[in-house]
Amino acid sequence: MAKSAITNFYEEQVLPKLFDSVPRLFPQYGFVLKHTTKGRKWSSPLHFDKTPSTTGKKEKTVILEGFQGAKEYGGPSMSFIDLYLLDHPNLKPYEAIYEMAGVVGVAKPEITPEALSEMEKAHNYYRKLGTFAEECRKALLSGDAEVQGVREYCNSRSLSEIEINRGRLGFFRKGCRLQPFFDDAFTSEGKTVYMESRCDYLTIPVIAENRVVSMIFRAVTNEPNVKRYLYPSGDTTKSKGYLYNMPVVPHSDSLILVEGQIDALTIVCSNAYAVGGNRPEIDCMALGGSSILPEAVKRISRLGYRKVYVLIDRDTKGYNYEFFYSIRNQFREIAPHINIEMMCFPDSVTKLFD
Secondary structure (H helix, E strand, O other), X not given: OOHXXXXXXXXXXXXHHHHHHHHHHOHHHOOEEEEEOOEEEEEOXXXXXXOOOEEEEOOOEEEEOOOOOHHHHOOOOEOHHHHHHHHOOOOOHHHHHHHHHHHHOOOOXXXXXXXXXXXXXXXXXXXXXXXXXXXXHHHHOOOOHHHHHHHHHHHHOOOOHHHXXXXXXXXXXXXXXXXXXXXXXXXXXXXXXXOEXXXXXEEEEEEEOOEEEEEEEEEOOOXXXXXXXXXXXXXXXXXXXXXXXXXXXXXXXXXXXXXOHHHHHHHHHHHHHHHOOOOOOOEEEEOOOOOOOHHHHHHHHHOOOOEEEEEEOOXXXXXXXXXXXXXXXXXXXXXXXXXXXXXEOOOOHHHHHO
16 A cells, blocks of 8 residues: 555545544543534634634544644644644554544555555655754754854845744755755765755755655855755655645635745745734645646645635746646646636735735
């Protein structure tokens, strides 16, 4: 059973039955079922936020607010898997899925030794990647003199410590060996050789399924012959349909799409500032380029969005419309029920929420 298969098993067979099993799965949180105008909701007194909740959308997806380190990362929600792992820290994600499947009465599929080996490799890879991202984040917040260049770049993009924590942005110093999953690694005489970083980088983790699944290195120099962006070698994040800042569960039925990861992070945080916590959070994802793959359109559709705003750069001529039309055409073909509209970046992203 490959990783994609276990994901499908969880989403298609286990997740639809979890909503009615919340008290059995998480008795320690004291969940109480309430009925609201928007449907049924599980409420718990153990929370960080003013309104603790688990909200069921068509009883197939659940928002669990306030149980993760929201104050540190600013994370709005977490999945059933992560909540289960809080109380079973020695389990691996796929093991948590199997245990929850047993609780809700879904038979666990058979796993071949080969598939189990692949899941173990994936688990170890993502665990190491998450650890690496956290080390980079702490380095950026350390206040050491060597991070000054990257902090200045963050300041130029209006990224405060709130945005840094929320996006888990980090620092990777010049002269350090790049990790084996980045494209400056190459093979020579049958051996893998890792090149040293040529400048200081801002690290941008790509988070999906509540874990770091990829990493982007953004150079903060104008030196010639230095790539502005580095991406993992053989990265399959995009091909699986994941976009930067894709939530576990959407906060509304509307979504903003932008090109750059920093733009998405800034928009999300600016919305939080503008509304003062009194308006539902807006979702904004980054394409990481000028196109969108069919797999990403399918994921957006499965998340339940009904309207998508494509936010284009004001300083690009002609290309803006090509960018919008290419995305609109993808949605019309794959998810025609989603309404697509074009917007231009304002002078200040806070004006989006006026």
